[in-house]
Amino acid sequence: MKAPLNRKVFVVGYGAATPLGKDFSATWQHAVEGKAGFRRVTKCETQSDSFVVGEIPGWNPDDLDFANKKEVYNWNADYVLLTMAICREAIEHAKLPVNDETGPRTACLIGSALNGTDAYRIAMDAYVNRGPFKVSPYLLPNLCANIPSGKAGVLLGFTGPVFSPEGACATGNHALGIGARMIRDGDCDFALAGGVDTCIIPEIIQGFANMRATIEITEGDRAFSDHTQASRPFSADRKGFVLSEGGAVLVLAAEEMIDRYDLLPKAEVMGIGWTSDAYHFTAPNPGTIVRAIHEAIDDAELKPDDIQYINAHGTSTPKGDKTEVKCLREVFGNSLERIPVSSNKSQVGHTLAGAASIEAALSIEAMRNALILPTVNHIPDHEFSDIDVVPNQTRHQKTEIMLSNAFGFGGTNCCIVLRGV
DSSP: OOOOOOOOEEEEEEEEEBTTBSSHHHHHHHHHTTOOOOEEOOSSOOOSSOOEEBOOTTOOGGGOTTOOHHHHHHOOSHHHHHHHHHHHHHHHHHTOOOSTTTGGGEEEEEEOSSTTHHHHHHHHHHHHHHOGGGSOTTHHHHHOTTHHHHHHHHHHOOOSOEEOOOOGGGHHHHHHHHHHHHHHHTSOSEEEEEEEEOOOSHHHHHHHHHTTOBOOOOTTSHHHHOGGGSOOTTOTTOOOBOBBOEEEEEEEEEHHHHHHTTOOOOEEEEEEEEEEOSSOSSSOOHHHHHHHHHHHHHHTTOOGGGOOEEEOOOOSOHHHHHHHHHHHHHHHGGGGGGSOEEOTHHHHOBOGGGHHHHHHHHHHHHHHTTEEOOBOSOOOOGGGTTOOOOBSSOEEOOOOEEEEEEEETTTEEEEEEEEEO
8 A cells, every 4th residue: 555645634615404504604694693493393293292303494305406306206315415415515615626637536425324214214105005016216225325425426526435434423523534534645635524314204203202312392391382492402401402404514625735726725624533432322431432532632733722612512411411521521621611612403403424514514614703603592500510611602702723522322432623724
Protein backbone atom coordinates (compact mmCIF):
# COMPACT_ATOMS: atom_id res chain seq x y z
CA MET A 1 0.00 0.00 0.00
CA LYS A 2 1.10 3.54 -0.67
CA ALA A 3 2.07 5.71 2.26
CA PRO A 4 -0.75 8.03 3.42
CA LEU A 5 -0.63 11.59 2.16
CA ASN A 6 -1.46 13.02 5.59
CA ARG A 7 -3.60 15.78 4.09
CA LYS A 8 -5.78 18.14 6.10
CA VAL A 9 -9.52 17.73 5.52
CA PHE A 10 -12.12 20.49 5.46
CA VAL A 11 -15.91 20.73 5.34
CA VAL A 12 -16.85 22.86 2.33
CA GLY A 13 -20.63 22.47 2.19
CA TYR A 14 -23.69 20.74 3.57
CA GLY A 15 -27.31 19.91 2.95
CA ALA A 16 -30.02 18.78 5.35
CA ALA A 17 -33.67 17.94 5.78
CA THR A 18 -35.02 17.96 9.34
CA PRO A 19 -38.19 18.58 11.33
CA LEU A 20 -37.16 22.26 11.28
CA GLY A 21 -37.10 22.49 7.49
CA LYS A 22 -36.85 20.52 4.26
CA ASP A 23 -33.47 22.05 3.43
CA PHE A 24 -30.50 23.32 5.41
CA SER A 25 -31.38 27.00 5.04
CA ALA A 26 -34.82 26.58 6.62
CA THR A 27 -33.43 24.27 9.28
CA TRP A 28 -30.76 26.80 10.22
CA GLN A 29 -33.14 29.76 10.34
CA HIS A 30 -35.57 27.98 12.65
CA ALA A 31 -32.78 26.58 14.81
CA VAL A 32 -31.40 30.06 15.44
CA GLU A 33 -34.90 31.25 16.33
CA GLY A 34 -35.04 28.58 19.04
CA LYS A 35 -37.91 26.67 17.49
CA ALA A 36 -38.61 22.95 17.87
CA GLY A 37 -40.08 20.89 15.04
CA PHE A 38 -42.39 18.41 16.76
CA ARG A 39 -46.02 17.57 16.17
CA ARG A 40 -48.54 14.77 16.42
CA VAL A 41 -47.64 12.13 13.86
CA THR A 42 -49.41 12.59 10.51
CA LYS A 43 -47.64 9.98 8.34
CA CYS A 44 -49.30 6.99 9.99
CA GLU A 45 -51.69 5.90 12.71
CA THR A 46 -50.43 4.86 16.13
CA GLN A 47 -52.04 3.86 19.41
CA SER A 48 -48.83 4.65 21.29
CA ASP A 49 -48.48 7.46 23.81
CA SER A 50 -45.26 8.28 21.91
CA PHE A 51 -47.39 10.00 19.29
CA VAL A 52 -45.29 13.17 19.04
CA VAL A 53 -42.58 12.91 16.39
CA GLY A 54 -40.42 15.03 14.15
CA GLU A 55 -41.57 15.04 10.51
CA ILE A 56 -39.90 16.99 7.71
CA PRO A 57 -42.30 19.87 6.95
CA GLY A 58 -43.35 20.12 3.34
CA TRP A 59 -41.36 17.12 2.18
CA ASN A 60 -43.06 15.48 -0.79
CA PRO A 61 -41.07 13.33 -3.23
CA ASP A 62 -43.62 14.15 -5.93
CA ASP A 63 -42.22 17.70 -5.93
CA LEU A 64 -38.70 16.59 -6.88
CA ASP A 65 -37.59 17.68 -10.33
CA PHE A 66 -35.32 14.65 -10.78
CA ALA A 67 -37.94 11.97 -10.02
CA ASN A 68 -41.03 11.23 -12.10
CA LYS A 69 -44.11 9.41 -10.82
CA LYS A 70 -42.67 6.02 -11.75
CA GLU A 71 -39.47 6.74 -9.82
CA VAL A 72 -41.40 7.87 -6.77
CA TYR A 73 -43.59 4.76 -6.94
CA ASN A 74 -40.68 2.34 -7.32
CA TRP A 75 -38.39 3.94 -4.75
CA ASN A 76 -40.91 3.84 -1.93
CA ALA A 77 -38.26 3.74 0.81
CA ASP A 78 -38.32 7.44 1.55
CA TYR A 79 -34.64 7.61 2.47
CA VAL A 80 -33.58 6.89 -1.13
CA LEU A 81 -34.96 10.02 -2.80
CA LEU A 82 -34.39 12.09 0.35
CA THR A 83 -30.69 11.18 0.33
CA MET A 84 -30.43 12.15 -3.32
CA ALA A 85 -32.02 15.54 -2.63
CA ILE A 86 -29.78 16.23 0.35
CA CYS A 87 -26.65 15.22 -1.59
CA ARG A 88 -27.58 17.57 -4.41
CA GLU A 89 -28.15 20.42 -1.96
CA ALA A 90 -24.78 19.72 -0.32
CA ILE A 91 -22.90 19.71 -3.64
CA GLU A 92 -24.61 22.95 -4.68
CA HIS A 93 -23.88 24.54 -1.31
CA ALA A 94 -20.22 23.57 -1.62
CA LYS A 95 -20.14 24.85 -5.22
CA LEU A 96 -18.16 21.77 -6.11
CA PRO A 97 -18.14 21.05 -9.85
CA VAL A 98 -18.61 17.34 -10.53
CA ASN A 99 -16.79 16.62 -13.79
CA ASP A 100 -14.27 14.26 -15.37
CA GLU A 101 -11.63 15.44 -12.90
CA THR A 102 -13.54 15.57 -9.63
CA GLY A 103 -16.15 12.84 -10.24
CA PRO A 104 -13.77 9.86 -10.03
CA ARG A 105 -12.17 11.37 -6.92
CA THR A 106 -15.47 11.89 -5.04
CA ALA A 107 -16.69 9.28 -2.55
CA CYS A 108 -20.17 9.05 -1.04
CA LEU A 109 -20.65 7.57 2.43
CA ILE A 110 -24.24 7.92 3.60
CA GLY A 111 -25.44 5.64 6.38
CA SER A 112 -28.87 4.64 7.62
CA ALA A 113 -29.83 2.84 10.81
CA LEU A 114 -33.16 1.44 9.61
CA ASN A 115 -32.73 1.52 5.83
CA GLY A 116 -35.93 0.81 3.89
CA THR A 117 -38.19 -0.37 6.67
CA ASP A 118 -41.02 1.69 5.20
CA ALA A 119 -40.64 -0.11 1.84
CA TYR A 120 -40.62 -3.47 3.61
CA ARG A 121 -43.86 -2.57 5.36
CA ILE A 122 -45.50 -1.79 2.01
CA ALA A 123 -44.20 -5.07 0.57
CA MET A 124 -45.53 -7.10 3.50
CA ASP A 125 -48.93 -5.49 3.15
CA ALA A 126 -48.94 -6.40 -0.54
CA TYR A 127 -47.80 -9.96 0.19
CA VAL A 128 -50.43 -10.61 2.86
CA ASN A 129 -53.39 -8.84 1.27
CA ARG A 130 -52.76 -9.07 -2.49
CA GLY A 131 -50.50 -12.07 -2.94
CA PRO A 132 -46.77 -12.83 -3.41
CA PHE A 133 -46.58 -11.59 -6.99
CA LYS A 134 -47.57 -8.10 -5.84
CA VAL A 135 -44.31 -7.65 -3.92
CA SER A 136 -42.31 -4.96 -5.73
CA PRO A 137 -39.19 -6.12 -7.61
CA TYR A 138 -37.65 -2.93 -6.23
CA LEU A 139 -38.00 -4.18 -2.63
CA LEU A 140 -34.47 -5.52 -2.26
CA PRO A 141 -32.79 -2.43 -3.75
CA ASN A 142 -34.93 -0.28 -1.47
CA LEU A 143 -33.53 -2.19 1.51
CA CYS A 144 -29.86 -1.89 0.47
CA ALA A 145 -28.22 0.84 2.54
CA ASN A 146 -25.73 1.74 -0.21
CA ILE A 147 -28.41 2.32 -2.86
CA PRO A 148 -29.22 5.94 -1.86
CA SER A 149 -25.54 6.89 -2.24
CA GLY A 150 -25.35 5.01 -5.52
CA LYS A 151 -28.41 6.76 -6.89
CA ALA A 152 -26.99 10.09 -5.75
CA GLY A 153 -23.98 9.21 -7.89
CA VAL A 154 -26.24 8.60 -10.88
CA LEU A 155 -27.90 11.96 -10.28
CA LEU A 156 -24.74 13.99 -9.67
CA GLY A 157 -22.09 12.15 -11.67
CA PHE A 158 -19.45 11.08 -9.14
CA THR A 159 -17.82 7.65 -9.45
CA GLY A 160 -15.56 7.36 -6.40
CA PRO A 161 -16.11 4.78 -3.64
CA VAL A 162 -19.72 4.41 -2.53
CA PHE A 163 -20.76 2.51 0.59
CA SER A 164 -22.89 2.91 3.69
CA PRO A 165 -21.26 3.16 7.14
CA GLU A 166 -23.70 2.07 9.83
CA GLY A 167 -23.15 2.83 13.50
CA ALA A 168 -26.75 3.27 14.67
CA CYS A 169 -27.12 6.73 16.19
CA ALA A 170 -23.40 7.46 15.73
CA THR A 171 -23.57 6.78 11.98
CA GLY A 172 -23.17 10.40 10.88
CA ASN A 173 -19.92 10.78 12.81
CA HIS A 174 -18.65 7.43 11.55
CA ALA A 175 -19.28 8.59 7.98
CA LEU A 176 -17.45 11.87 8.61
CA GLY A 177 -14.57 10.04 10.24
CA ILE A 178 -14.18 7.45 7.48
CA GLY A 179 -14.54 10.09 4.75
CA ALA A 180 -11.91 12.28 6.41
CA ARG A 181 -9.51 9.34 6.76
CA MET A 182 -9.97 8.40 3.09
CA ILE A 183 -9.19 11.94 1.97
CA ARG A 184 -6.27 12.24 4.38
CA ASP A 185 -4.73 9.03 3.04
CA GLY A 186 -5.33 9.88 -0.62
CA ASP A 187 -8.10 7.41 -1.53
CA CYS A 188 -10.22 10.32 -2.74
CA ASP A 189 -10.13 14.11 -2.83
CA PHE A 190 -13.76 14.74 -1.89
CA ALA A 191 -16.40 12.88 0.08
CA LEU A 192 -20.10 13.28 0.74
CA ALA A 193 -20.56 11.99 4.27
CA GLY A 194 -23.58 11.76 6.54
CA GLY A 195 -26.65 9.82 7.52
CA VAL A 196 -30.36 9.72 6.67
CA ASP A 197 -33.29 7.89 8.24
CA THR A 198 -37.02 7.91 7.45
CA CYS A 199 -38.50 5.92 10.28
CA ILE A 200 -41.99 7.27 11.00
CA ILE A 201 -43.97 4.04 10.69
CA PRO A 202 -46.22 2.39 13.33
CA GLU A 203 -43.95 -0.55 14.16
CA ILE A 204 -40.90 1.63 14.76
CA ILE A 205 -42.86 4.14 16.85
CA GLN A 206 -44.30 1.32 18.94
CA GLY A 207 -41.01 -0.55 19.20
CA PHE A 208 -39.19 2.43 20.67
CA ALA A 209 -42.13 3.11 22.97
CA ASN A 210 -42.08 -0.47 24.23
CA MET A 211 -38.38 -0.04 24.99
CA ARG A 212 -39.28 3.03 27.07
CA ALA A 213 -36.80 4.94 24.90
CA THR A 214 -39.16 7.59 23.52
CA ILE A 215 -41.22 10.02 25.55
CA GLU A 216 -44.75 8.88 26.37
CA ILE A 217 -47.02 11.90 26.59
CA THR A 218 -50.03 11.73 28.85
CA GLU A 219 -52.34 14.37 30.24
CA GLY A 220 -50.47 16.61 32.65
CA ASP A 221 -47.20 16.51 30.75
CA ARG A 222 -46.24 19.93 29.39
CA ALA A 223 -45.94 18.45 25.88
CA PHE A 224 -49.55 17.24 25.98
CA SER A 225 -50.85 20.65 24.97
CA ASP A 226 -47.64 21.96 23.38
CA HIS A 227 -46.01 19.18 21.37
CA THR A 228 -42.92 21.27 20.66
CA GLN A 229 -41.85 20.76 24.30
CA ALA A 230 -41.53 16.99 23.99
CA SER A 231 -37.75 16.86 23.64
CA ARG A 232 -35.96 18.39 26.63
CA PRO A 233 -32.37 17.18 27.09
CA PHE A 234 -30.79 17.79 30.50
CA SER A 235 -34.14 18.97 31.91
CA ALA A 236 -35.44 17.82 35.27
CA ASP A 237 -38.54 16.32 33.61
CA ARG A 238 -36.93 14.62 30.61
CA LYS A 239 -38.63 11.32 29.79
CA GLY A 240 -37.18 10.02 26.54
CA PHE A 241 -36.27 11.10 23.04
CA VAL A 242 -38.55 12.22 20.24
CA LEU A 243 -38.33 9.98 17.17
CA SER A 244 -37.67 12.03 14.04
CA GLU A 245 -36.96 11.62 10.35
CA GLY A 246 -34.29 13.45 8.42
CA GLY A 247 -30.59 13.64 7.77
CA ALA A 248 -27.66 15.68 6.58
CA VAL A 249 -24.70 15.34 4.24
CA LEU A 250 -21.42 17.21 4.58
CA VAL A 251 -19.02 17.71 1.67
CA LEU A 252 -15.41 17.09 2.67
CA ALA A 253 -12.39 18.21 0.64
CA ALA A 254 -8.62 17.84 0.79
CA GLU A 255 -6.78 21.04 1.65
CA GLU A 256 -5.07 21.45 -1.73
CA MET A 257 -8.41 21.13 -3.52
CA ILE A 258 -9.77 24.26 -1.82
CA ASP A 259 -7.84 26.75 -4.00
CA ARG A 260 -7.88 24.53 -7.09
CA TYR A 261 -11.67 24.58 -7.25
CA ASP A 262 -12.30 27.89 -5.48
CA LEU A 263 -14.08 26.26 -2.55
CA LEU A 264 -14.86 27.92 0.77
CA PRO A 265 -13.60 26.00 3.82
CA LYS A 266 -16.05 26.12 6.72
CA ALA A 267 -14.40 23.83 9.25
CA GLU A 268 -11.46 21.48 9.59
CA VAL A 269 -11.97 17.88 10.69
CA MET A 270 -9.24 17.75 13.33
CA GLY A 271 -9.76 14.60 15.35
CA ILE A 272 -11.75 11.38 15.48
CA GLY A 273 -12.24 8.99 18.38
CA TRP A 274 -14.22 5.80 18.06
CA THR A 275 -14.76 2.94 20.50
CA SER A 276 -17.23 0.20 21.33
CA ASP A 277 -18.68 -0.61 24.73
CA ALA A 278 -18.56 -4.41 25.02
CA TYR A 279 -21.18 -3.86 27.70
CA HIS A 280 -24.86 -3.80 26.68
CA PHE A 281 -26.83 -3.39 23.47
CA THR A 282 -28.46 -0.13 24.64
CA ALA A 283 -27.05 0.91 28.03
CA PRO A 284 -23.95 3.14 27.70
CA ASN A 285 -20.52 2.27 29.11
CA PRO A 286 -18.93 5.38 30.65
CA GLY A 287 -15.39 4.04 30.38
CA THR A 288 -15.41 3.57 26.61
CA ILE A 289 -17.28 6.84 26.05
CA VAL A 290 -14.59 8.69 28.00
CA ARG A 291 -11.95 6.94 25.91
CA ALA A 292 -13.64 7.97 22.65
CA ILE A 293 -13.68 11.62 23.76
CA HIS A 294 -10.04 11.48 24.82
CA GLU A 295 -9.04 9.81 21.54
CA ALA A 296 -10.79 12.48 19.46
CA ILE A 297 -9.03 15.27 21.35
CA ASP A 298 -5.69 13.46 21.19
CA ASP A 299 -6.10 12.79 17.45
CA ALA A 300 -6.57 16.54 17.00
CA GLU A 301 -3.31 17.04 18.90
CA LEU A 302 -5.15 19.11 21.48
CA LYS A 303 -5.87 18.99 25.20
CA PRO A 304 -9.31 18.99 26.87
CA ASP A 305 -8.84 22.64 27.88
CA ASP A 306 -8.69 23.57 24.17
CA ILE A 307 -12.34 22.58 23.59
CA GLN A 308 -14.59 25.67 23.58
CA TYR A 309 -18.00 24.09 22.90
CA ILE A 310 -19.54 20.63 23.14
CA ASN A 311 -22.39 19.49 20.95
CA ALA A 312 -23.83 16.79 23.17
CA HIS A 313 -25.43 13.55 22.11
CA GLY A 314 -28.12 14.78 24.52
CA THR A 315 -31.06 12.54 23.65
CA SER A 316 -33.40 13.61 26.50
CA THR A 317 -33.39 10.19 28.18
CA PRO A 318 -32.89 10.16 31.96
CA LYS A 319 -29.99 7.70 31.97
CA GLY A 320 -28.36 8.78 28.70
CA ASP A 321 -28.06 12.45 29.61
CA LYS A 322 -26.83 11.62 33.10
CA THR A 323 -24.16 9.26 31.77
CA GLU A 324 -22.96 11.74 29.16
CA VAL A 325 -22.56 14.48 31.76
CA LYS A 326 -20.70 12.05 34.02
CA CYS A 327 -18.29 11.31 31.17
CA LEU A 328 -17.79 14.99 30.36
CA ARG A 329 -16.99 15.71 34.01
CA GLU A 330 -14.37 12.98 33.97
CA VAL A 331 -12.71 14.29 30.79
CA PHE A 332 -12.87 18.02 31.46
CA GLY A 333 -12.93 18.26 35.24
CA ASN A 334 -13.53 21.75 36.63
CA SER A 335 -13.01 23.22 33.15
CA LEU A 336 -16.45 21.89 32.17
CA GLU A 337 -18.13 24.76 34.02
CA ARG A 338 -16.85 27.24 31.40
CA ILE A 339 -17.66 25.10 28.32
CA PRO A 340 -21.15 25.48 26.79
CA VAL A 341 -22.84 22.10 26.24
CA SER A 342 -26.01 22.09 24.15
CA SER A 343 -28.17 19.54 22.35
CA ASN A 344 -29.71 20.08 18.91
CA LYS A 345 -32.01 17.13 19.61
CA SER A 346 -34.08 19.53 21.73
CA GLN A 347 -35.07 21.13 18.40
CA VAL A 348 -34.95 18.34 15.82
CA GLY A 349 -35.42 15.23 17.95
CA HIS A 350 -33.50 12.04 17.32
CA THR A 351 -33.08 11.28 13.62
CA LEU A 352 -31.06 8.12 14.37
CA ALA A 353 -28.38 7.79 11.65
CA GLY A 354 -29.00 11.38 10.59
CA ALA A 355 -28.45 12.90 14.03
CA ALA A 356 -24.67 13.40 14.17
CA SER A 357 -24.38 14.83 10.66
CA ILE A 358 -27.25 17.27 11.27
CA GLU A 359 -25.57 18.34 14.48
CA ALA A 360 -22.19 18.76 12.79
CA ALA A 361 -23.64 20.94 10.05
CA LEU A 362 -25.57 23.11 12.51
CA SER A 363 -22.56 23.47 14.81
CA ILE A 364 -20.23 24.45 11.97
CA GLU A 365 -22.66 27.08 10.74
CA ALA A 366 -23.04 28.35 14.31
CA MET A 367 -19.26 28.73 14.67
CA ARG A 368 -19.16 30.63 11.39
CA ASN A 369 -21.77 33.05 12.72
CA ALA A 370 -20.31 33.38 16.25
CA LEU A 371 -23.40 31.68 17.71
CA ILE A 372 -24.14 28.73 19.96
CA LEU A 373 -27.47 27.03 19.36
CA PRO A 374 -29.55 26.41 22.48
CA THR A 375 -30.96 23.50 24.39
CA VAL A 376 -34.62 24.51 24.20
CA ASN A 377 -37.46 23.40 26.48
CA HIS A 378 -35.05 23.45 29.40
CA ILE A 379 -36.07 23.28 33.04
CA PRO A 380 -33.02 23.19 35.34
CA ASP A 381 -32.02 19.89 36.89
CA HIS A 382 -30.09 20.24 40.14
CA GLU A 383 -27.92 17.27 39.08
CA PHE A 384 -26.57 19.38 36.21
CA SER A 385 -26.24 22.69 38.01
CA ASP A 386 -22.59 22.92 37.03
CA ILE A 387 -23.33 22.46 33.32
CA ASP A 388 -24.00 25.41 30.97
CA VAL A 389 -26.55 23.87 28.62
CA VAL A 390 -27.21 27.18 26.79
CA PRO A 391 -30.82 27.13 27.98
CA ASN A 392 -33.66 28.10 25.67
CA GLN A 393 -32.07 30.89 23.60
CA THR A 394 -29.36 31.10 20.97
CA ARG A 395 -26.26 32.73 22.37
CA HIS A 396 -23.90 35.16 20.66
CA GLN A 397 -20.49 33.73 21.48
CA LYS A 398 -17.46 33.10 19.31
CA THR A 399 -15.99 29.61 19.39
CA GLU A 400 -13.32 28.02 17.24
CA ILE A 401 -12.88 24.43 18.43
CA MET A 402 -15.73 22.09 19.27
CA LEU A 403 -16.38 18.48 20.22
CA SER A 404 -19.34 16.57 18.79
CA ASN A 405 -20.50 13.42 20.60
CA ALA A 406 -22.49 10.54 19.13
CA PHE A 407 -23.34 7.22 20.75
CA GLY A 408 -25.50 4.41 19.37
CA PHE A 409 -27.26 1.13 20.05
CA GLY A 410 -24.87 -1.78 20.05
CA GLY A 411 -22.42 0.19 22.16
CA THR A 412 -20.89 2.23 19.35
CA ASN A 413 -19.31 5.61 20.11
CA CYS A 414 -17.83 8.19 17.75
CA CYS A 415 -16.65 11.65 18.74
CA ILE A 416 -15.26 14.30 16.40
CA VAL A 417 -13.31 17.51 16.97
CA LEU A 418 -13.96 20.32 14.48
CA ARG A 419 -12.25 23.68 14.08
CA GLY A 420 -14.16 26.55 12.55
CA VAL A 421 -12.37 28.51 9.81
